[in-house]
Amino acid sequence: MGRRVMQPRLVAYMADHAGLSYTYSGSSMTPLTWNAAVLRIKERVEEVSGATFNSCLLNFYRTGMDHLSWHSDNEPLYGSGSYTIGSASFGSARDFVLRSNADRSNKITYPLGCGDVLVMKGTVQQHWMHSIPRRTRVSGGRISLTFRQIVNPELC
Ligand SMILES: O=C(O)CCC(=O)C(=O)O
Numbered sequence: 253m254g255r256r257v258m259q260p261r262l263v264a265y266m267a268d269h270a271g272l273s274y275t276y277s278g279s280s281m282t283p284l285t286w287n288a289a290v291l292r293i294k295e296r297v298e299e300v301s302g303a304t305f306n307s308c309l310l311n312f313y314r315t316g317m318d319h320l321s322w323h324s325d326n327e328p329l330y331g332s333g334s335y336t337i338g339s340a341s342f343g344s345a346r347d348f349v350l351r352s353n354a355d356r357s358n359k360i361t362y363p364l365g366c367g368d369v370l371v372m373k374g375t376v377q378q379h380w381m382h383s384i385p386r387r388t389r390v391s392g393g394r395i396s397l398t399f400r401q402i403v404n405p406e407l408c
């Protein structure tokens with residue numbers, strides 16, 4: 253709507269090259285170059301998931317009040333069929349909640365702790381949404397690195 257809205261968390265974006273920009277909520281993010289620590293984590297998540305990634309969205313939830321609302325990562329730049337998104341979590345544990353589109357009462361909660369890796373694969377983005385709900389009792393910070401493979405860079 254052409255309005256600036258504060259994100260309820262801090263974000264950064266890294267990718268293989270400048271052509272892999274990332275647009276969401278109407279604003280475009282120019283990728284940073286890979287940082288050595290993030291690259292090491294990327295290699296490990298690639299090993300665990302059996303996928304390869306060329307971009308990463310990093311989220312910093314400063315306290316339990318920072319959150320991420322319901323969404324699915326189904327942008328056409330990742331392709332239209334099945335694809336894999338792998339994430340690594342650090343810091344305070346936060347609940348990652350999946351919710352079925354067919355039955356919104358069908359929810360699955362994964363408490364993601366420090367060092368946990370979560371792999372979303374197949375067509376999960378078409379059939380489920382996910383969120384990181386607010387948790388008033390969590391005072392510590394959490395960082396998640398969500399690795400993705402952009403296959404249609406012309407859509408960036
Ligand atoms: O912080 C998380 O684990 C989830 C992040 C997420 O869903 C996203 O960046 O799209």
Ligand SMILES: [Fe+2]
Nearest residue numbers: 323324325382
């Ligand atoms: Fe997501």
